Amino acid sequence: TTHYLFIVVVAVNSTLLTINAGDYIFYTDWAWTSFVVFSISQSTMLVVGAIYYMLFTGVPGTATYYATIMTIYTWVAKGAWFALGYPYDFIVVPVWIPSAMLLDLTYWATRRNKHAAIIIGGTLVGLSLPIFNMINLLLIRDPLEMAFKYPRPTLPPYMTPIEPQVGKFYNSPVALGSGAGAVLSVPIAALGAKLNTW
Numbered sequence: 555t556t557h558y559l560f561i562v563v564v565a566v567n568s569t570l571l572t573i574n575a576g577d578y579i580f581y582t583d584w585a586w587t588s589f590v591v592f593s594i595s596q597s598t599m600l601v602v603g604a605i606y607y608m609l610f611t612g613v614p615g616t617a618t619y620y621a622t623i624m625t626i627y628t629w630v631a632k633g634a635w636f637a638l639g640y641p642y643d644f645i646v647v648p649v650w651i652p653s654a655m656l657l658d659l660t661y662w663a664t665r666r667n668k669h670a671a672i673i674i675g676g677t678l679v680g681l682s683l684p685i686f687n688m689i690n691l692l693l694i695r696d697p698l699e700m701a702f703k704y705p706r707p708t709l710p711p712y713m714t715p716i717e718p719q720v721g722k723f724y725n726s727p728v729a730l731g732s733g734a735g736a737v738l739s740v741p742i743a744a745l746g747a748k749l750n751t752w
Contacts, residue, residue, distance in 0.1 A: 589684070589687075589688070589691075592648075592687070593683065593684040593687070593735045594735055594738055596648060596650070596683060596735075597653070597679050597680045597683045597684070597735035597738070597739045598680075598735070598738050598742040600621065600650055600653060600654065600657075600679055600683065601657065601672075601675070601676045601679050601680070601739045601742065602742055603620055604616070604617035604620050604621070604654055604657050604679075605617075605657075605668070605671060605672060605675075605676075607619075607620050608657075608658075608661055608668075608671065609668055612666065614658045614659075614661045614662035614666070615658050615662075616658070617654040617655075617657040617658045617661070618651060618654045618655050618658050620654060621650035621651045621653070621654035621655075622651060624650055625647060625648075625650060625651060628645075628648065629647055631645065632645040632647055640704055641704060643694045644704055646690060646691060646694055647690075648687055648690070649683070649686040649687050649689075649690050650683070652682065652686050653678070653679045653682045653683040653686065654679070656675065656678040656679060656682055657671065657675040657676075657678065657679055660674045660675035660678060661675060672744050676739035676742075676744075677739065679735070679739055680738065680739035681735070683735060684735055
């Protein structure tokens with residue numbers, strides 16, 4: 555009982571950390587302008603939490619379970635905002651599960667080798683998460699229209715939405731997010747694994 559209680563506590567707290575790390579993308583007013591920040595924070599937080607979780611249980615599939623908990627939690631938050639009168643597209647639920655599945659697959663395919671899970675799995679998460687979430691954002695209505703029509707009451711003046719300058723490859727959110735996420739996921743995941751062994 556204590557073992558499973560610990561898993562639930564870790565899952566809930568890790569979910570809160572991950573969601574707060576990428577708070578910008580949940581609201582469509584910042585969905586594009588903060589995409590790179592989101593990609594870095596979410597890929598690293600997902601890998602750290604999932605690696606810690608997997609090494610604690612030793613079971614492939616734990617990362618997907620972890621991502622599923624975060625997804626459910628976020629849909630609850632989306633429902634809460636919808637209940638307050640905001641439109642359905644006001645919050646975008648991030649796509650964690652496919653990237654977590656790649657991490658689980660790496661852990662399983664390398665015969666539960668934690669170093670391979672960190673290096674290979676972390677890189678796969680860093681590369682895939684920005685792509686999955688960019689596709690996710692393309693399916694919603696114009697974020698800037700949503701931002702000006704439904705401003706958040708807590709949005710400070712200096713965070714007024716601005717027109718994003720995207721379209722050129724060197725300024726592409728997917729390219730920047732994928733590169734930065736892939737590079738940073740590995741060392742941060744290694745740190746998380748190191749903390750797990752202490």
